[in-house]
Amino acid sequence: MNVFNRIVILILSVASLAFGIIGLLLLGGLIAPAAVSPNGVLLRQWSVFTQLTAADATAAALVCAVLALVGLILLILELLPGRREPAQFLVRQDGLGKVTVTRSSVQDLVQFEAAAVQGVMETRQAVDEGRKGLRVRVRASIAPEAEAPQVGKTLQERVQTAIQRHIGLPVDEVQVATQIEPFEHRGRQPRVR
Amino acid sequence: MSSPTPEGVAVDMQAVSVQPLSAYLSDLDLARVIASAVRQVPGVLEMSPGRFALEATYGPGEHVSGVVLQHPTPDTLSVAVHVVVAEAAFRAAFDEATLSQLAPDPEQCPMLLRLAEQIRTVVSQAADTLGLPALVAIDVALDDVG
Numbered sequence: 001m002n003v004f005n006r007i008v009i010l011i012l013s014v015a016s017l018a019f020g021i022i023g024l025l026l027l028g029g030l031i032a033p034a035a036v037s038p039n040g041v042l043l044r045q046w047s048v049f050t051q052l053t054a055a056d057a058t059a060a061a062l063v064c065a066v067l068a069l070v071g072l073i074l075l076i077l078e079l080l081p082g083r084r085e086p087a088q089f090l091v092r093q094d095g096l097g098k099v100t101v102t103r104s105s106v107q108d109l110v111q112f113e114a115a116a117v118q119g120v121m122e123t124r125q126a127v128d129e130g131r132k133g134l135r136v137r138v139r140a141s142i143a144p145e146a147e148a149p150q151v152g153k154t155l156q157e158r159v160q161t162a163i164q165r166h167i168g169l170p171v172d173e174v175q176v177a178t179q180i181e182p183f184e185h186r187g188r189q190p191r192v193r
Numbered sequence: 194m195s196s197p198t199p200e201g202v203a204v205d206m207q208a209v210s211v212q213p214l215s216a217y218l219s220d221l222d223l224a225r226v227i228a229s230a231v232r233q234v235p236g237v238l239e240m241s242p243g244r245f246a247l248e249a250t251y252g253p254g255e256h257v258s259g260v261v262l263q264h265p266t267p268d269t270l271s272v273a274v275h276v277v278v279a280e281a282a283f284r285a286a287f288d289e290a291t292l293s294q295l296a297p298d299p300e301q302c303p304m305l306l307r308l309a310e311q312i313r314t315v316v317s318q319a320a321d322t323l324g325l326p327a328l329v330a331i332d333v334a335l336d337d338v339g
Contacts, residue, residue: 003246087245088334092306097271097330099309102244105278108338112283166286168303 006078013074020068023049027061089129091168101167103127110136113162117154119146122183133170134163139177152176221252223323224260230319231259231274236282236308241275241336248275248334264326271330272316277337278308309333 025031026049033046052060089106092099106127114123122141127134136159142151156174163171218226228240240259242248249256261273286304302310313331320328 091303091335092309096313097273097332099306099333099335101305101335102337104244105335105338108280109283112280112287116287162287164303165301166283166304168306 009074010078013071013078015071016067017071017075020064020066020071022046023064024061024068026050027052027057027064089134089169101169106134106163106167106169109162109166110138110159113158114138114140114155117151117158119143119151120155124183130172133172135172136160136163136174137177138174139179139183141182142178142180144180148178152178218323219252220250220262221255221257223325224250224257224262226323227272227274227316227319228257228260230315231276231312234308234311234315236279236304237312238277238279238339241277241334243275243334244336248273265329268326269329270320270326271332272320272328273330273332273334274312274316275334275336276312277339278305278335280338282308283338305335309335 022031022036026033026036026046029050033043033050034040036046037043049057049060088100088102090098091101107125110125110127111123114120114125119142120140121143124139126137129135138155138159140151140155142148155176159174159176160171163169231237232240240257242258247256247258248261249258250260250262259275261275263271263273265271282304312333316331317328319325
């Protein structure tokens with residue numbers, strides 16, 4: 001998620017949390033509408049909460065509680081410093097600056113290399129950064145007549161060599177999983193051309 | 194008010210001629226020249242607008258995608274170049290690698306690093322030609338393959 005989207009989610013989560021809490025406080029009679037209406041802004045809207053029937057107030061309280069909870073969860077998820085995969089990998093850093101390559105480019109390279117292996121019909125790949133180098137996971141759909149162990153071994157070797165040779169990044173491990181069944185396509189084009 | 198003497202004019206012209214070309218160019222012009230030079234590098238398909246935010250040099254009413262100029266100090270400059278790598282270059286590197294399978298050269302520089310070095314070289318050359326201030330960094334981001 002890019003920075004703009006994250007800021008939008010943060011704003012929405014805070015708004016949802018604030019609305020939920022204010023609604024609950026108004027419904028419980030703990031605060032007056034005027035207390036959350038600086039200069040009378042939104043006074044009419046907040047006053048609706050104090051004029052509800054008992055049944056409507058219960059429903060409104062449920063809605064407010066859900067909104068507050070969802071807002072709180074989203075806010076925590078956004079603010080928690082979770083483990084985020086790098087979007088790009090540093091290939092070289094020297095006196096003249098940095099050379100970086102995006103994760104998608106590395107995935108493209110893995111895809112090109114996998115497409116050249118005999119017996120491989122289609123692949124899905126993921127790349128992340130390990131301690132000693134890149135960790136690559138390849139799922140390959142292979143031809144029924146292909147020998148899965150042999151295809152897997154060839155894929156491992158070729159992907160590792162390709163990344164080191166064409167990009168210059170060390171490779172920690174290459175995990176390959178093969179399957180005979182083709183991948184399900186959910187409106188997307190196959191990755192191997 | 195006295196009009197300038199022919200000698201005076203000659204001196205002024207000399208002063209103008211020793212001014213680096215960059216003194217007359219905006220950042221937008223510099224970025225345009227750099228982008229044009231980078232596009233000529235074999236293996237570069239096009240300038241990339243960046244993957245996560247618009248990476249560009251901005252001027253009045255327009256921008257040059259893929260080149261970000263920064264002035265860490267008034268007399269220094271850093272350049273970040275974002276490019277899309279041509280898929281054909283990738284494939285050519287694969288073919289070359291396949292051909293040299295029997296005698297791989299362990300000293301050979303990886304294809305993307307070679308490309309990055311070529312980009313840095315043309316940026317340096319463009320900077321020299323324009324008489325740009327000292328380049329403190331030339332960052333190269335290989336954003337995509339197309």
